[in-house]
Amino acid sequence: xxxKILIYAIACWTGFLIMAVELLSGKILAPYxxxxxxVWGAIITVFMLALSLGYLLGGRYSMHxxxxxxxxxxxxxxSLLVLPIIFFGEPVMDWLFDTIRDPRYGSLAxxxxxxxxxxxxxxxxxxxxxxxxxxxxEVSGQNAGTLYFASTLGSAAGTxxxxxxxxxxxxxxxxxxxxxxxSLALGLPxxxxxxxxxxx
Amino acid sequence: MKPSKLFNxxxxxxxxxxxxxxxxxxxADGVEILHKEQSLYxxxxxxxxxxxxxxxxxxxxRTGDSQSCMYKADPNRLFYDYAKVVMSTLYLNPDPQRIxxxxxxxxxxxxxLARLLPQAxxxxxxxxxxxxxxxxxxxxxxxxxxxxxxxVDGRVFVKRAARSGKKYDLVILDAFxxxxxxxxxxxxxxxxxxxxxIADGGVLAANTFSDSxxxxxxxxxxxxxxxxxxxxxxxxxxxxxxxxxxPSDERIAxxxxxxxxxxxxxxxxxxxxLPRLSREQxxxxxxxxxxxxxxxxxxxxxx
Numbered sequence: 001x002x003x004k005i006l007i008y009a010i011a012c013w014t015g016f017l018i019m020a021v022e023l024l025s026g027k028i029l030a031p032y033x034x035x036x037x038x039v040w041g042a043i044i045t046v047f048m049l050a051l052s053l054g055y056l057l058g059g060r061y062s063m064h065x066x067x068x069x070x071x072x073x074x075x076x077x078x079s080l081l082v083l084p085i086i087f088f089g090e091p092v093m094d095w096l097f098d099t100i101r102d103p104r105y106g107s108l109a110x111x112x113x114x115x116x117x118x119x120x121x122x123x124x125x126x127x128x129x130x131x132x133x134x135x136x137x138e139v140s141g142q143n144a145g146t147l148y149f150a151s152t153l154g155s156a157a158g159t160x161x162x163x164x165x166x167x168x169x170x171x172x173x174x175x176x177x178x179x180x181x182x183s184l185a186l187g188l189p190x191x192x193x194x195x196x197x198x199x200x
Numbered sequence: 201m202k203p204s205k206l207f208n209x210x211x212x213x214x215x216x217x218x219x220x221x222x223x224x225x226x227x228a229d230g231v232e233i234l235h236k237e238q239s240l241y242x243x244x245x246x247x248x249x250x251x252x253x254x255x256x257x258x259x260x261x262r263t264g265d266s267q268s269c270m271y272k273a274d275p276n277r278l279f280y281d282y283a284k285v286v287m288s289t290l291y292l293n294p295d296p297q298r299i300x301x302x303x304x305x306x307x308x309x310x311x312x313l314a315r316l317l318p319q320a321x322x323x324x325x326x327x328x329x330x331x332x333x334x335x336x337x338x339x340x341x342x343x344x345x346x347x348x349x350x351x352v353d354g355r356v357f358v359k360r361a362a363r364s365g366k367k368y369d370l371v372i373l374d375a376f377x378x379x380x381x382x383x384x385x386x387x388x389x390x391x392x393x394x395x396x397x398i399a400d401g402g403v404l405a406a407n408t409f410s411d412s413x414x415x416x417x418x419x420x421x422x423x424x425x426x427x428x429x430x431x432x433x434x435x436x437x438x439x440x441x442x443x444x445x446x447p448s449d450e451r452i453a454x455x456x457x458x459x460x461x462x463x464x465x466x467x468x469x470x471x472x473x474l475p476r477l478s479r480e481q482x483x484x485x486x487x488x489x490x491x492x493x494x495x496x497x498x499x500x501x502x503x
Contacts, residue, residue, distance in 0.1 A: 030384035031492045034353025036327060037240060098363070103356055168500075171493040 003068055006190060007129050008150045010075050013186055014125040015154030016161075017075075017179055021082060022047050023162040024172055025115050028085065032093040033107035042104065046111035047119050054123020061124060062131035071132060072190035074124050079183030081118035086173050089114055126151055235338060239330030246338045248272070252279065255306045255334060257377055267377060268306025268339065275340045276312070277467040281434035282407050283308055286372055287316075287466060288473040289405045291455035292442050296320060296369030300361070300397065302354035302385070303375035303407075304331050307341025313370075314347050316462055322347045323368075325357045325375075355384050358393050367399035373406040383495040386418060390492075391425040398443045406439040414500040416487030423481070424489055431478045440477070452477065 025043050026035060033039050058074070092113050100106040126147060133143040166175050234253070235246040242257045251273050254266035269279040278284050286309055290296070297320050301310055304326035314322060326332050329351045335341040343349055350357055354375045361368075371394060375385055384390060386408075398404055404426070408418060415437070422429060422439050430440040447455070456470035463469060490497060 027383070027492075027495070030382075031355060031387070031389060032359070034327070034356050035382060035384060036353060097359065103353065164499075167494075168496040171491075173493060 004133065006068060007071065007132050008147065010071055010186060010190075011125055011129045011147055011151040012154035013183065014075055014078065014122050015151035015156075016158035017079065017082075017183060018047070018051075018119060018122050019155040019158035020162040020166070020175070020179055021085075021115065021118065023159055024167070024175060025085075025111065027167065027172060028089055028114070029093070029107050029110055032097045033103040033110065036103070038104045039107040042108040042111045043115070045108065046115055050116045050119035051123040054120040054125075055127050057120070058124030058127035059131075062128045066128065066131045067194070068132060069191050069194045071125065071128050072187040074121060074128060075183055075187040076191055078118050078121035078125070079180045079187070081121055082176055082180055085114050085118075086176050235334060237330060237334070239328050241328045241330075244328075244330055244334050246334060253338065255331075255339070258379065268308055268335075270306065270308065270339060276315070276465045278308065278312065280308075280436075282436040282438060283312070284463075284466065284468040285432050285434055285438045285440075285473065285476070286374075286405045286407065287312060287463065288456070288459075288468075288470075289370065289403045289440055290316075290459055291452050291470075291473075292440070292447055293369060293401055293403045294455060294458055296402070298368045298399070299323070299370045299372070300358075300368040301325070301372040301374060302358070303373070304335055304341075304349060305374070306339035307332075307335040308339070309372060309374065310347055311339070311341045312466060314342075314344075320346065323357075324349045325354045326351060327353050354382070355390055355393075358390070358397060362393045362396045366397055367402070368397055369399050369402045371398055371402065371404050373404070373408075376408055381414075381497045381501060383497045384492070386421065386490055386497045387495050388421055388424055388489060388491045391422065395425055395443075400444055402443045404439070404441040404443075408437045408439065409435075411437070412501045413487075413503040414497055416484040417490050417497075417500055419481070419483035420485060420487045421490040423485075428479065431480065431482075432476050433478070434476060446479075449474070449477070 022043060026040060029035075029039055029043065033042075061070075061074075093110050096106050096110050096113070100109060129147050129151075130140070130144045133147060134140045162175070170178070231247050231249045233245060233247045235244070237244050245256045245258075247254055247256065251271055252269050253272050254269040256266040271277050271279060278287065295317065297317075299310075299313060299317075299320050299322045301322065302325045304310070304324050307324075310322050310324050313320060324332075324347065326349055332343075332349045332351065336343070354373075373385075373394065375382060394404065406422070419431075422441075426439075426441045428441075428446055430446065432438040432440065453470065453474055456474065460469055488494065
């Protein structure tokens, strides 16, 4: 039961992480590429591409010895891949601003550089979780449904928190640090200790 | 309650809502809609009431918060007080040859400047090509070799100008409308980019409107980048600054003398402008500074 809750919690938090980063990415790109509809188009395109690839990879990865430790590992890696946004965001966008004159392709390239990797890895969480939850095929649909419920609820929470409150309370980098810290706080103990049941 | 009664009640309610909705959607008395279109960014309406023609981005027909209005019988006369204040920055630097304006609206300011300064090169940055089209069709705004409209984001244009070392003698920031602030154009970093394209002796005129909690943060941010500035409140708020030091009131009054005749057809004079120029710092200096990292301008403005 505990491990089930942990899986849902990880999926829910990953949903939060993805959408919080997506919302903030608009503010990251705006100083270089503006905030026009095509900047949002570039961002959403990259996030959707990354998630589609992540789902594919997550499903593949779940075929070999799926464990909750590895699920937690995926979350930790995804959150650490947010670090380049903090450290390399400005130089990357500086370079792209000078290299690509059309802000449509500039924002597309910047989104791809900064957000593709963390979002791809975060996208692996959902299919991997479905595999962990499913032991009988009769309940596979129900498990998948409950999991999407949890992760999409997390996404909704991440969207509204980021856009209504977090940007008012904190600097962008501090929000990213907070997202990484919470991800690691949730993922690392599971990654290190493994399944609470197996530990017994 | 009987079901039929309930039905009647809800029907009455529905009808009332429909009537209310229709009343809101319909223009007020005497208002004629000349044009409406949906652009990539917004709805654009052009409407007339009596002698006044306005451009507006929402469909409530008041002249009070339109983007741009003009007197049809006398298009040279400035409708808005803020536009008069912007023009009066010529008191500080009488003959700007390179002018940058972010935000076109009906094109009142570039049109007035182009008439007054026939040699000046004017770059107007307007993200929405539909706005330039409507301005040319319904307002006395024309582009030419000297008056160019660039349909890019203001921040992107200014950053490129800054990087290529371009300079302007007059920079007018007019990209905000009453309902929405482009948050990336109200940060310390943006204002530093703006400052770096202002030539020696060049002037900045920023048209903002904040009267909310944002007023304090906006002031702190401008003060951080520009130091002392002249603050003008005429419904809108204007921030005026000159590269190389703010002139004294006497210097400005002296500069005004050369424009009394030129500004008469625009509908104002120095006696109207000068008493409105304030140097008082009436904001909370501990308000948060707006930066690219922290710029919740619209949230602050809603408070």
